[in-house]
Amino acid sequence: MMKSVAIRSVRVIDGTGRTIERATVVVRGATITAVGSDRDLSIPRGATKIDGRGLTLLPGLIDCHVHLCLGAEPDVVDAIAKETSSLTLLKAGQAAQRTLDAGFTTVRDAGSRDHAIFTLQRAIDTGLVPGPRIIGAGLAICMIGGHARFIGQEVEGAEQVRSAVREQIAAGAAVIKVIASGGVLTPGTSPDQAQMTVEELQAAVDEAQRAGRKVAAHAHGSSGMKNAIRAGVHSIEHATLMDEEAASMMKQQGVFMVPTLSALATTAACRLGCGIPESALDKAKSMTKRHQVSFKNALRDGIQIAMGTDAGTPFNFHGENAQELERMVAFGMSPMQAILASTSAAARLIGIQDQVGTIEKGKLADLLLFEGNPLRRIDLLRDRSRIIGVMQAGKFVAGPLSRT
Numbered sequence: 001m002m003k004s005v006a007i008r009s010v011r012v013i014d015g016t017g018r019t020i021e022r023a024t025v026v027v028r029g030a031t032i033t034a035v036g037s038d039r040d041l042s043i044p045r046g047a048t049k050i051d052g053r054g055l056t057l058l059p060g061l062i063d064c065h066v067h068l069c070l071g072a073e074p075d076v077v078d079a080i081a082k083e084t085s086s087l088t089l090l091k092a093g094q095a096a097q098r099t100l101d102a103g104f105t106t107v108r109d110a111g112s113r114d115h116a117i118f119t120l121q122r123a124i125d126t127g128l129v130p131g132p133r134i135i136g137a138g139l140a141i142c143m144i145g146g147h148a149r150f151i152g153q154e155v156e157g158a159e160q161v162r163s164a165v166r167e168q169i170a171a172g173a174a175v176i177k178v179i180a181s182g183g184v185l186t187p188g189t190s191p192d193q194a195q196m197t198v199e200e201l202q203a204a205v206d207e208a209q210r211a212g213r214k215v216a217a218h219a220h221g222s223s224g225m226k227n228a229i230r231a232g233v234h235s236i237e238h239a240t241l242m243d244e245e246a247a248s249m250m251k252q253q254g255v256f257m258v259p260t261l262s263a264l265a266t267t268a269a270c271r272l273g274c275g276i277p278e279s280a281l282d283k284a285k286s287m288t289k290r291h292q293v294s295f296k297n298a299l300r301d302g303i304q305i306a307m308g309t310d311a312g313t314p315f316n317f318h319g320e321n322a323q324e325l326e327r328m329v330a331f332g333m334s335p336m337q338a339i340l341a342s343t344s345a346a347a348r349l350i351g352i353q354d355q356v357g358t359i360e361k362g363k364l365a366d367l368l369l370f371e372g373n374p375l376r377r378i379d380l381l382r383d384r385s386r387i388i389g390v391m392q393a394g395k396f397v398a399g400p401l402s403r404t
């Protein structure tokens with residue numbers, strides 16, 4: 001017989017925008033089988049009961065932009081160049097565990113040094129090591145000499161783009177990452193300059209869609225953003241220097257913004273001498289204000305926003321992913337909006353909204369049980385001592401409840 005768990009008298013923030021006080025949620029096997037108020041729901045016989053008074057139950061959080069292969073070192077380009085790929089894989093395993101411990105049950109890995117990310121994904125899926133569900137891109141696809149080539153495959157021309165996309169998919173990619181502008185961390189590339197041609201970006205989208213995969217485009221500057229939107233990508237990562245035209249194109253075409261406010265903010269908070277290369281510091285510092293403005297404009301214009309941290313970049317630590325919700329609230333989102341961006345909206349962007357992202361009957365039981373009310377204080381989500389249990393597909397996998 002399948003085991004049942006009933007969480008009783010808990011505040012449920014269900015990921016659809018609804019909050020239910022004094023609710024009961026029943027999980028049977030891997031699936032949520034009932035959600036309702038204590039009054040309306042009885043506990044199935046034999047179910048393990050959990051007293052949820054004072055606690056909040058959220059859908060397991062989803063981070064749409066991490067790099068598990070990067071260890072948040074001050075100079076990640078140098079770090080990864082000096083370590084073996086097997087060491088990188090071990091580090092990624094530790095990053096995965098930390099991410100899960102922080103209540104994140106799913107991540108989209110937006111580029112890794114090699115295909116070992118899919119080995120980690122399989123190890124997690126088969127229960128060998130703990131970690132979030134991974135929707136991985138494999139290598140980011142970039143132009144020759146382009147940004148992110150330290151975790152990328154350099155290509156030139158539409159034909160090479162198509163083969164690179166096919167290679168990622170053959171290795172296990174569930175999403176394709178393309179680089180449409182220069183970046184902060186890659187020396188000699190400028191964030192406001194476009195990279196890859198529209199034709200190359202179109203080839204990536206076309207080839208990805210043929211295999212049913214979505215495309216995420218890295219773009220800071222508006223010209224790169226527009227190239228990517230014209231090519232039909234599903235999300236713009238960073239969207240740092242978004243102008244009016246790029247904003248209206250995103251809005252019209254339903255392209256998601258994945259702001260990754262934490263990426264620039266954690267770098268820009270550092271001083272010369274912290275180990276971050278001077279070029280990266282300068283670029284981050286010069287763009288943070290405009291990044292905040294772009295985020296506020298996106299929010300005002302009703303552009304779809306999905307949460308992503310870019311965890312793994314300098315001082316942007318795995319396991320601190322919830323810092324992004326604090327930043328989104330600081331720049332104008334309500335706590336509920338920040339939670340939606342980190343649950344149902346994130347699931348929609350990734351394309352897994354039928355399985356996870358909300359607490360509803362029939363969904364997989366990916367849940368975060370947590371002490372306190374994040375609608376009053378979003379920063380509580382970052383406090384790991386408040387996590388009572390992290391459930392993945394009906395099993396407590398982190399937090400005190402996983403040890404009972």
Ligand SMILES: [Zn+2]
Pocket residue numbers: 065066067110310
């Ligand atoms: Zn990134």
